[in-house]
Amino acid sequence: MKIDRAEVIVTSPDRNFVTLRLTTDDGLVGLGDATLNGRELAVVAYLQEHVVPLLLGADAHRIEDTWQFLYRSAYWRRGPVTMAAIAAVDVALWDLKAQAAGMPLYQLLGGASRDKILAYGHASGRDLPELFDSIRKHQALGYRAIRVQTAIPGLKAIYGVAAQTQTSGKRYDYEPAQRAARPAEEDWDTRAYLRHLPTVFEGVRGEFGAELPLLHDGHHRMTPIQAARLGKSLEPYDLFWLEDCTPAENQDALRLVRSHTTIPLAIGEVFNTVWDYQTLIKDQLIDYVRSAVTHTGGISPLKKILDYAAQYQIKSGIHGPTDISPVGMAAALHLDLAIHNFGIQEYMQHGDATNSVFEQSFSFSDGYLHPGNKPGLGVQLNVDEAGKYPYQTAYLPFNRLADGTVHDW
Ligand code: GCO
Numbered sequence: 001m002k003i004d005r006a007e008v009i010v011t012s013p014d015r016n017f018v019t020l021r022l023t024t025d026d027g028l029v030g031l032g033d034a035t036l037n038g039r040e041l042a043v044v045a046y047l048q049e050h051v052v053p054l055l056l057g058a059d060a061h062r063i064e065d066t067w068q069f070l071y072r073s074a075y076w077r078r079g080p081v082t083m084a085a086i087a088a089v090d091v092a093l094w095d096l097k098a099q100a101a102g103m104p105l106y107q108l109l110g111g112a113s114r115d116k117i118l119a120y121g122h123a124s125g126r127d128l129p130e131l132f133d134s135i136r137k138h139q140a141l142g143y144r145a146i147r148v149q150t151a152i153p154g155l156k157a158i159y160g161v162a163a164q165t166q167t168s169g170k171r172y173d174y175e176p177a178q179r180a181a182r183p184a185e186e187d188w189d190t191r192a193y194l195r196h197l198p199t200v201f202e203g204v205r206g207e208f209g210a211e212l213p214l215l216h217d218g219h220h221r222m223t224p225i226q227a228a229r230l231g232k233s234l235e236p237y238d239l240f241w242l243e244d245c246t247p248a249e250n251q252d253a254l255r256l257v258r259s260h261t262t263i264p265l266a267i268g269e270v271f272n273t274v275w276d277y278q279t280l281i282k283d284q285l286i287d288y289v290r291s292a293v294t295h296t297g298g299i300s301p302l303k304k305i306l307d308y309a310a311q312y313q314i315k316s317g318i319h320g321p322t323d324i325s326p327v328g329m330a331a332a333l334h335l336d337l338a339i340h341n342f343g344i345q346e347y348m349q350h351g352d353a354t355n356s357v358f359e360q361s362f363s364f365s366d367g368y369l370h371p372g373n374k375p376g377l378g379v380q381l382n383v384d385e386a387g388k389y390p391y392q393t394a395y396l397p398f399n400r401l402a403d404g405t406v407h408d409w
């Protein structure tokens, strides 16, 4: 099974996606997600200029060897662009191998360790009534675990809170990147946030009861001592996790947070190798690994990270917002089904245009996902549909404090 063709396909149905499509000499087609939100074209160039030429004629069965070759031969290691490019190759090769075996991919990863995959969705609101509506809407869609994000009195716009659209007045779930020539500017005030958030969780628990698993994303905005205080003040509301409470690159920050609170901690969506987790896992400073297959070099290395985490009773919480394409989502689901230390899977649903470009066999019902049983990943790329949606410049937003200082968002 030799790689005959390697194409990088950029499409922007509801948002930008980058997909690597490998075709073998025996006619199999494998897909890998290489989408890096807001920096998509950097990965396109990395793949087109430096990876595709090396893949042609290679043995598509040699997944680990190809991974090691791409990682080590570049000399320049790690980083989101490199790791997203390598991830796309790794996932496309797993897709091909599983198709060649005539099995759904999870079978090659050890087979199913569970029947179905618990998902969480994103509720948000500018005030409690709007937030309650959003939670009810998610429950009506079937979700059994819900992330709660809220506006803060006095702040105009906050990432993760859905905006009211001017034209229809209909509320949409937020989209991580906005189509625009420059990043949108939002505002931030940590003291106001620390005062307000516990009142929101008190309201949500009062309305929805003790049983519903609730999550919250701090999006790297706090210092360690602020995060420790937030963790303590949220303890009465029994969160499933507090995510990215401090900037993720400072692993030792979590030591301080951990020594003050029993709130479960999740981190890792901006990580791209096991080294970013070395202290966090071995010193048991986190409870959930948040990496995406797409940004961590693929299924092969993320499985290794999760197997390492399993020795310390740390579980998975694989990243799954809309900027993970259906290909990246399917890869996550095969891994979720196979590993023993599964925790939860993030699932923000894609729009109709995206679903027309990527035909999927994974399913979501009654709050649970399943990758389906088609051979391979179970996702096909409809190239004609993809061609209808050319790339559009889009950026993630950023924050400034009241005095104009740029802040983590
Ligand atoms: C999440 C994330 C996303 C990211 C986005 C960046 O937990 O789902 O924080 O909203 O910010 O994926 O591209």
Ligand code: MG
Binding pocket: 217, 219, 243, 244, 269
């Ligand atoms: Mg997050």
